Amino acid sequence: MDVPSVVAALAGGDTITPVWCNELGGLTFRLEGEAVRYVKWVAAGTPEIDLHAEAERLAWARQWVTVPRVIEHGADDECAWLVTAGIPARSAVDPRWVAEPVTAAAAIGRGLRLLHDTLPVERCPFEWSVEGRLPRADERIADGEGPADWSPEHRHLDLAKARERLGDPPAIDKLVVCHGDACAPNTLVRDDGAFAAHVDLGSLGVADRWADLAVAAWSLEWNFGTGYDGGLYEAYGIAPDPVRIAYYRLLWDMA
Template identity: 50%
Template sequence: MSAPTEPVPTPAVVIRIAAGRPVRAVWVNELGGVTFEVGGTEFVKVGDAHLLAAEEPRLRWARRYTLVPEVLAAGPGWLHTARLPGYSAVDPRWADDPQTAARAIGTGLRRLHDALPVADCPFGRPSWVPADAPPADRPVVCHGDPCSPNTLLDDDGAFSGHVDLGDLGVADRWADLAVATMSLDWNFPTGGPGGFQEILLDAYGAAADVDRIAFYRRAWDGDQPAAG
């Protein structure tokens, strides 16, 4: 999953939504799904219909409590959202400043976990979280895919929002924290293994729970087509 390296054809639904405005492919995921930016103010995700159908109601629900994109429209295999201000934590502007990205990701997850009400959450656990997980340290509504690219930062490097909520659901907070810290190693390898983990956890406000981190990383690795 990364910025596209070769031209990506624009699907008919994106041409229709753009209605003459400029279109740019900004992201290709590991399943071949593509995110297009339209007119500089909107995004259209095109890809697996099942995954995008799961994301739409989660965005609509989470937006009542926290900073996630507004859904403008959706259909089979596509999801049209309004731009959330900010730049992905893996935007080149933070490449030389992983500490800023790690801090914002930790702050953002804390904001998300504090804001979303477990008791009112209509969604079950994230797809990759096993039913036989250890007793929760603290059950929260997890992001579900808390990899670095899914946190946005403002111009000053502060947390400004979350995207990619298709796997949002109730689980122990260590499900999110284990994957968020692991993802730093993929996206900011200059820190060496675990190099920026403490910064993320410090911004979140938790000390590493080594056993739960190991459990949820194994669960994630067992479920994903490839690390990235």
């Protein structure tokens, strides 16, 4: 693939390996030289990806939990970028862990519990509340998005009724500092199967813990197949809550 010029400049003489491309066109590259670094790159005019906000959240969370260290970040008229130090671990969707989904699911559950128990809600300057996310749902509806753009589980729903459902969230179970994108790829796992770290914290903020849990367990189906969510809940130390799971998955789809 073509390497963006800013990534090539940041690499210098390091080996550049593309490792990820998200649905919005954001790219991640591994730079290997004396040390391992990662560069996230996104074209200008992609409001869904705010690398400056991610840098702020990483720096804040790093005071208490293991997340990538920010080396630098910046932006120009064409793009934005974020450079972080590597962590010696593999993504939970690395082929090693796709072959051992039970271990991966447990590591994700333990890692999420550690994050929720450790980050101080009262000191967090960021939020990821239902109220804060609903305007994005309305923007997407105004842009013409609807059931055809949602996950298969929700495509049978009526748009107006689904939006009405979002306006009646379940009571807060427990406020925590949520990851904000707790899908399986964003957990790093050590070679012994233990949780190592979290990445991609661009939406980190205070919310009900089920905002993370519902999506983390859902993502196991996307990456490993069905039947592994129970291991995640068990490792986290919680029983599934069908009402909150259904609500926060619909919110994820629409917002």
